[in-house]
Amino acid sequence: MRHEPEFADDLSALRTHAFSYRSLTWWGIIAFMVIEGAFFALAMAAYFFLMAQEQEWAPRPWSPPDLLAGTLFTAVMLLSEVPNTMIKRAANAYDVAAVRKLLPVMSAIGLLLVIIRGFEFNSLNVFWYDNAYGSIIWALLFLHTTHIVTDWGDTLVLWQLMKTPHGEDPRRLVDTDENALYWRFVWLTWLPIYVLIYWVPRLFR
């Protein structure tokens, strides 16, 4: 039997966009954060598993990575949260003009971070093919680099998109808000990786 409809609530007055957990794409982004977080957590587990094979970490004669590039990267990353929060607030306040001004700033920060990341690879003092220690150090840095590059690319595309009339659509401000949320995840995941790459090999010599 096919049922006849019995009309109840009228939904035509519902909003057509919403921020945070009311947005569908927010849930998609959270799911991808969980997936990527699982990658990082498992890579960290592999790090400790391999560490247990060694008497000391970093194993001699390899020196622990030099601190300068990685620490500079961490500082820039943490400071980037200031414009990131400003963008997030502007998007939530429907301030398209502010979003349009701040996205190039975030894009420039992304470029700066990618450049510093290049120096980081050059300061690890070990190659991936030297031993398992080198392999896992490179793996962690490589995984996080894909993270940085992806979000940088995403920010560049969003910047171009917001310059067009599409930027006036409130749903694009939801996108901006969620891009800023993702950036928080990118720098939060970096902090334990920074400790594993730069400090644990110093502390366990």
Added chain:
Amino acid sequence: MKSAAERAKLPPADVPRDGPNLTGEELETKLSTTWSNPPGFVGWLSSVDHKDIGRRYVITALVFLALAGVLAIAMRLQLARPDNDLIGAARYNEIFTMHGTTMMFLFAVPVMQGMQIYLTPLMIGTRSNAFPRLNAFSYWMYLAGGLLLWIAFVLNVGPDVGWFAYPPLSGPQFGVGKRVDIWAQMITFTEVAALAAAVSLTATILKQKAPGMSLARMPIFVWATLVTSLMVIFSMPSVALASGMLLSDRLVGTHFYNPAERGDALLWQHLFWFFGHPEVYIIFLPATGFVSEIVATFSRRSIVMYPIVVMSLVATGILAFGLWVHHMFATGLPRIGYSFYTAASMSVSIPTGLQIFCWIATLWEGRPQLKVPLLYVIGFIFTFVIGGLTGVMIAAVPLDLQLHDTYFIVAHFHYVLIGGAVFPLLGAITYWFPKATGRLMSETLGKIAFWMIFLGFQLAFFPMHIAGIYGMPRRVYTYPAGMGLELPNMLSTLGSLVVSTAVLLFVVNLVISARSGRRAAPNPWGAPSLEWATSCPPPPYNFPHIPLVSSRTPLWDAGEKLPVVHGLRVEDRELVLTTVMSAEPDVREPSPEPSPWPLIGTVATTAMFVCSIFSPWAVLVGVVPVALALTAWFWPKSPRLSGSL
């Protein structure tokens, strides 16, 4: 032009919406125009309709089932007699590897996800799934991964190191050539596909349930889908990471699994089984969802102790992540490790047992109708209980060490996977066949096929327990005469021939019934859930009006009329988003149009993945077309002034 903030506050403009003034044929014509695929082959390739994607998933997975089944028959023919030389050792290695890999990665998980993709939006009363382009991308990636593996096999570069590819056998020292790389890259394809589908399903379930369908009113199959999707999200990164590390050991000389440079081959086993064990439940839990729906419908009553069944699903999903080391008992563990993983492995039988008692109680309390889907459920309960009990046996370390890598294990996991997942799947295909095609499958052919499959299965796999106890090892292409292995092996081979004939009969039934089966009414089984509230097969927009749900069994509780909500735009694709827990209507959400970009994105990704088997630079170069395709995919086509609509 108004600012974004002003537009967000505007009252809705006057556009056509479903409701008392726009219903019936006029509404359905408009909705059809809005939700149909573009015409022609390009339109077919661009489809983002979850029903198309789900159907493609299921049909492709069944083709892979047939291919892997042919390999199974080849192995059984080789093992029918001792010292047989039908298949040589090297080819046999390839065949069992391809059989296991295909069954696990290209059949079992995808077929379950395909059923979930097809059914979930219909069961929760929404027009489409979340992120439909991601869903389309998921299917194309799965297809590309399957083709990679099978084309390689046909070209004689198929993998030959077992479906779990343990290093050092799969490492650069022993796994020479590209066979292992193809296996590992197939993993990347299928994991991307499974993860994409899982994200889409999770968001669909959490945000697109029909108004009123709180979590406590969701069909159990949808609960099973939610739990398995979350399990995919948490477990699949492990095997993708492991296979990525294997590829890099082989291609660029890392040492993750190389003990000579302080790597560890056991790291692979931990990462693989941290995925591999949940994988079993990713296959099994959707089947318990099928069983719950079929048992309720054919018992004519709602499932007994719904909260217990749901909590059992969730508990199984959580416990599944604490068991992986029982696959590694033979590698040597600390005593505490043995005790812990034995206890954990045995404990998972508690929620599973509870579910089985709930189904039996439902059948006991109801008025069961022994139609084909219910026969498969009864076959499932019988077979799965045997597989579960042998599972409890081998959770005990001393026995596991004795039986490890013997045919006893082969018998156990076929009882669990075929009994626990394939039997319910065949029941589910029979049950939902009229939903997808508008026609019923033949009961007579269905019953013959069921009994042949059920009895043939017992004949094929029960003797393997005996062969295993007699010490017959897995993955060895032959065995000597005079060890008592002749009879169990001959019986297994005969049983496998019966099963394959029966599966062929099932397929014949599918084809004949799709063409000339009896026409199905919208709710041919008198089922309680929402997928039966729309026509068979459903229109592209699923429901003319979105149902309003006030119980767990909406169609049994509806009278002549079904309560619905209204006010959705009909000239644009629009959905209702509801709150996660109580499913209050919250937002009207546009749904993406069909697009060829998911397919183009897959082609670009495939080029990158396949070339990266040969050179690491392919990743750097190949990422550019992938990024371009993804940007084109996401770029909005016209400014949608959504605040004013």
